[in-house]
């Protein structure tokens with residue numbers, strides 16, 4: 001049976017979900033079984049051999065659903081190959097240099113022995129929830145800074161690492 005990978009994500013406005021779907025799609029192309037699922041909708045990770053967890057960044061923290069997910073499933077996650085990603089910066093910085101995980105995510109990485117963390121650019125579009133989002137958009141500071149080439153390359157690397165096991 002092919003390795004079964006869960007890509008769990010925490011999102012408010014859907015852009016992290018699209019990153020997670022892209023990662024799962026690349027892993028499937030690599031011959032693995034993979035699905036992207038909202039972190040809050042995963043009751044159990046027992047069926048998965050490896051896990052990727054991603055969250056949108058909000059005020060210096062991972063999205064709440066991603067934080068809860070790693071807290072609730074910590075023991076099982078620590079027993080599996082594990083990767084983290086964040087999606088946040090609304091500028092090209094994430095494509096230009098490595099942006100380290102926010103402190104809470106770094107702590108979870110150390111605790112659960114995650115293999116790697118990557119920060120991808122974020123996305124904020126018209127219709128985003130909340131008054132802060134509306135203010136950012138009003139100031140012309142929104143946009144889509146996700147680098148799907150980089151996302152796909154990262155997913156392919158995970159796929160290779162899992163098929164080597």
Ligand SMILES: Cc1cc2nc3c(=O)[nH]c(=O)nc-3n(C[C@H](O)[C@H](O)[C@H](O)COP(=O)(O)O)c2cc1C
Nearest residue numbers: 011012013014015016056057059060088089122123
């Ligand atoms: C209220 C608010 C707070 C944010 N805080 C951060 C932040 O602390 N760091 C960051 O890099 N991006 C921040 N962002 C940008 C979001 O992380 C970005 O829009 C991300 O793509 C959202 O993911 P989602 O669409 O999956 O919810 C913030 C956006 C909003 C609207």
